[in-house]
Amino acid sequence: MPQIAISQAESVVMQALWSAGSATAEDIIAEVASANAWQEATVRTLINRLLNKGAIAAERDGRRNLYRPIMVESEWVTEESAGLLARLFGGRVAPLVAHFSQEGKLSPEDIRDLKKLIGKIDDGQ
């Protein structure tokens, strides 16, 4: 299913691109390099691997490239999450929430948001 497999480091670049919409290598480097203690060259490698995998596309703009995502963020997020749910929680969401609840790892905000969310779903039916 993950037609295109993205490594963790690569996903950092993807996320920058997703939130920028499109960006030059320099933009991406500015966004992610120092935050991850990466050299410019490292980010460029990641960009190129993503290009080769077809996860992003490049369009020439003068002597530089403008990159934009091909992969769809929400699809990727769904795949990644579903993968973890499948491996750890029988493929369902509720058991994850239950686990975090049992471990006392639900913040008050989480509880508030969850309540609101469930309420809304109920209304909608």
Place this chain on the structure above:
Amino acid sequence: MPQIAISQAESVVMQALWSAGSATAEDIIAEVASANAWQEATVRTLINRLLNKGAIAAERDGRRNLYRPIMVESEWVTEESAGLLARLFGGRVAPLVAHFSQEGKLSPEDIRDLKKLIGKIDDGQ
């Protein structure tokens, strides 16, 4: 954090051991090999890597080993999940649930369980 890093294939063996409590290599092989299309030798490699990492321990029993987990399942589950939440959902649980809700990926059971869960948490406070 993940004191001990477990690869995906290794985690399959860990899960077998967690649910068995303790087991011989043969037991583990019976449990996971065919289900994953692995040869015996592959499972033995995974067992040994886990041993070297200190994720499991072996106790000699005649001419074979009895393996048992050292890593704690619930801790591992929490770490794995928290990692994904951190990377994709700002480190919180509710946004993951919201995402799945938006994508229409919450089963009726999920919704029922979540409602029950939230209710119980509320009572408890």
Place this chain on the structure above:
DNA sequence: AGTGACATTTTACAAGCGTAAAACATTAAT
């Protein structure tokens, strides 16, 4: 037309991973 400056593309390399066979050790049976 040649040279800097800047950008992109190639190449590198060690560690980890998935996958497994080969080698080695130990016990049971002859």
Place this chain on the structure above:
DNA sequence: ATTAATGTTTTACGCTTGTAAAATGTCACT
């Protein structure tokens, strides 16, 4: 004691990943 059977431990190997430098291409200016 030897051998066959049964386990365990070592070794192997290609691929991906994280990390980055080297090489190459391309404008802009003299």
